[in-house]
């Protein structure tokens with residue numbers, strides 16, 4: 001009898017797994033969640049979990065995390081099909097902990113229809129004119145920060161970059177660029193970010209609970225700012241995102257126009273943009289400094305280009321967007337840093353219908369993640385992928401091979417802003433200091449959703465004197 005039951009069970013099991021991607025479903029209920037968490041705790045970062053399975057199973061594999069099936073795919077063809085989503089088979093979907101932390105009205109989590117509406121509203125804020133204003137403000141802030149560093153001192157690049165990018169985001173969004181409130185907001189945002197990959201347990205001592213508390217305090221700050229603005233203090237904030245949203249809201253309610261963003265949508269998306277813009281850009285800047293330190297020949301070529309730019313702009317106080325377009329080598333350095341770092345290693349989607357990927361059956365409701373990092377490091381896509389070589393971007397690249405900012409309808413909204421921040425930072429750092437990384441540790445942070453160096457990349461600085469720059 002037991003033989004028959006076993007036979008039936010085997011038959012059913014084989015039938016249900018036939019044609020689906022290879023991989024292990026793990027233990028009942030929890031799947032491979034423990035292995036996923038162990039990878040996070042190991043110091044190799046959460047991506048390690050994906051990497052070892054990619055090596056074991058190839059370009060398409062499945063696993064089970066937090067009770068749900070996840071498929072990871074890493075070919076340019078699949079990336080194209082999923083990110084373009086012409087047939088409407090996929091929607092974006094973050095794991096529950098992330099969705100709760102950024103809020104259900106966030107652009108990151110919104111359903112496709114709602115997403116279109118919010119994205120259109122937010123897009124106006126990333127126009128060429130806005131970026132032009134932003135570049136000047138950002139440069140001003142970088143110059144001030146770099147001036148405050150002491151010659152010969154050691155600074156932790158990630159910490160400095162987080163402060164700079166948080167300030168830039170908060171200024172752009174709610175005109176907050178100094179004081180205790182900014183510091184508090186930065187701490188709360190860090191707490192929210194740390195909770196993103198935590199197990200969604202709401203017990204008071206858990207990381208997830210602390211993240212939710214952080215979110216609550218951020219929402220309180222935003223509530224206060226919104227009610228102050230509605231109370232009439234308006235003129236001082238003409239240019240920022242919040243004021244623009246509130247003014248559009250007021251205009252719409254007086255003319256019965258199409259619905260604008262609700263307060264909940266505004267708040268969730270301000271938090272989303274701080275997280276999306278601050279942590280990612282700061283991490284990318286940190287990796288870039290590290291890669292340049294490891295590749296002195298690239299650094300010297302870059303320094304020559306940037307010294308010429310410094311001479312060109314010597315009569316004006318700050319860089320403009322136009323100046324950034326005249327930094328061809330620096331732009332390639334930025335792109336190569338983003339490829340090597342893959343700050344956002346994978347992009348989560350959910351299958352809305354049964355479908356096929358890489359010849360495997362995908363079931364409706366499964367999470368399908370595009371593994372951008374594996375594509376960036378695939379030797380079939382990039383020659384010598386672990387070599388830091390900016391000139392690889394001199395010519396055309398294979399479609400869907402550079403995915404640092406995603407592609408398709410969910411492409412990063414802040415892409416041009418992020419590139420501009422990296423270029424400005426690079427220009428000022430290179431023309432003001434020489435540096436040496438003092439901690440070569442390459443392990444990544446445990447809890448970051450984005451790939452961040454655990455050491456933060458401490459560097460020892462030597463200020464460049466006028467004599468130095470004449471010699472170079």
Ligand code: HEM
Nearest residue numbers: 276277280281284343344347404405406410412413414418
């Ligand atoms: C180096 C820095 C950055 C990197 C590497 C980066 C990367 C990405 C990626 C890969 C996505 C798409 C994820 C997906 O398709 O699932 C994304 C989306 C997004 N990013 Fe960025 N980002 C950066 C900076 C910024 C900045 C500065 C902002 C804005 C202030 C920003 C705002 C957003 C928003 C709002 C989305 C969601 C877009 C949507 O769903 O329609 N990002 N980012």
